[in-house]
Amino acid sequence: MRxxxxxxxxxxxxLVSPEFIDSIVAAYVNDIGPMNGAKVVARAWVDREYRQRLLADGTAAIAELGFGGPxxxxxxxxENTPEVHNVVVCTLCSCYPWPVLxxxxxxxxxxxxRARMVREPRNVLAEMGLDLPESVRIQVWDxxxxxxxLVLPERPRGTDGMSQEELAALVTRDAMIGVARP
Amino acid sequence: MRGPSALPRDNGELVFAAPWEGRVLAMAIGVVQSLDLAWDEFRRRLIAEIAANSGRPYYECWLAALERLAIELGALRPEELGELSSSAGRSG
Known part of the structure; x- marks a missing residue:
């Protein structure tokens, strides 16, 4: 096997050791994933100042919660709004924010x-189960x-009384890529 | 870590389809660290491998990019990879 x-x-x-490789694999399988991004989103939903820092300097605000790396x-x-829906693609390869997703x-x-999301985002999103009204503009980010x-989804209606943890549980990977809504 | 916020797997897809895929990812991270490189040194080779072989499975592109990086930076000699280097050298 190659x-x-x-x-x-x-x-x-x-250059590597079996122990190092085991530890990295374990981290990606167990500890690094969309649950990290979900915490970022939930914090931004409840903390207006954090939200502003997040939109101004994403890397720094995400690092505040302890997430960073390759x-x-x-x-x-x-940020999604009632008028604009954001969706992320990587046309060249598969650039993707590992620490948060x-x-x-x-x-x-x-x-x-990779090819179609740029050309016909509305169709691709509909095929993935997200039908957006014509009034919503779709912004594709390459x-x-x-x-x-990272897409900051809109906070769903009817979640006013929820804790940050409860909110984080609503945030899916797909919502942070922009192919779904929480 | 288990529970509601646990795994990428909870989204319905395994992170790695086979164990070797995870090991290739970890090897790339390890080699970049050991050689004190910017991650971009690896990434641009990965982009080149994917561009040159659009139908090739994703982590096979990683493997080829890592072999290429190791050879180009002198960490491995082509002959050490033996017949593997010919397949890595063919692409791009």
């Missing part, structure tokens, strides 16, 4: 999603090596 052969070589050279260096948070789902990496986008 991956195993490469791991053996890199281990022999002292693929999280240049975060821009885009984990690793990208398979469909995000697929050539059809992630790049320079910038990673």
């Amino acid at each position: 991956a195993a052969a490469l791991e053996a070589l890199l281990t022999e050279k002292g 693929e999280g260096e240049h975060m821009v948070v885009v 984990g690793l990208p789902p398979n469909w995000y990496k697929s050539p059809p999603y 992630s790049s090596a320079e910038i990673r986008y």
Whole structure:
């Protein structure tokens, strides 16, 4: 197996160790994922000043909650409103904000999603189950090596009494990519 | 970590389709750290691999990009990868 052969070589050279690899894999499987982004969104829903910091400097505001690392260096948070819906794609490859969303789902990496979301976002969103009224403008953000986008969804109606934890449970990965609403 | 906020898996998709995929991801992170590189050194090679092989499975692109990075920065010699290097060298 090619991956195993490469791991053996890199281990022999002292560039990686089996323990290091185990720990990274465990972190991505267990600790790094959309639940981190959900905490960011929920905080922004309840804390107006945090929300302003988040929109002004996403990387710094996300780091306040302890999230950062590879693929999280240049975060821009885009805010949904009643008039504008944001959705994120990476046309070049699969740029994706790992610290807050984990690793990208398979469909995000697929050539059809990458090509079509830019050309016909309304159709693609409808196919994914999100029918937006014609009055809502759709803004597509193309992630790049320079910038990673995270969508700040609108806080759902009827959630006034909820705690930050309860709110975080409403926020899905897809809502933070912009292909769903919470 | 388990519970409502636990896993990317809770969204209905496994993070890694096979164990080797996770190990390739971790290897890339480890090599970039060990060589004290910017993550972009890896990422631009990944972009090139994906662009050159649009139908190739995603983590196979990672593997090829990592091999290429290791060779281009002198961390591995092509002959050490043996026949693997010919497949890595073919793309892009």
